[in-house]
Amino acid sequence: MHIHKLHRHLYGYIVASGETCAHVASYLHISPQAFSKKINGKSSFTAEEMASIGTLFDFSEADYYTYFILPILKRRMDS
Numbered sequence: 001m002h003i004h005k006l007h008r009h010l011y012g013y014i015v016a017s018g019e020t021c022a023h024v025a026s027y028l029h030i031s032p033q034a035f036s037k038k039i040n041g042k043s044s045f046t047a048e049e050m051a052s053i054g055t056l057f058d059f060s061e062a063d064y065y066t067y068f069i070l071p072i073l074k075r076r077m078d079s
Contacts, residue, residue, distance in 0.1 A: 006041025010067040
């Protein structure tokens with residue numbers, strides 16, 4: 001399965017950790033559909049959502065960069 005998600009590495013991390021996107025959406029208090037839009041790059045994660053995901057998965061500063069900032073920079077470079 002080829003993943004066309006802006007945040008495909010974050011998606012892979014979620015799956016590899018044994019979590020589901022539905023659980024992460026619930027943790028963020030948003031709908032699974034809203035989470036899907038965010039992970040696919042159709043809408044943006046808020047700073048609070050990024051912090052909450054980082055807390056859920058115990059992200060380091062490097063993880064935040066890898067999963068949230070780098071995908072956006074790569075998309076801009078590809079445009």
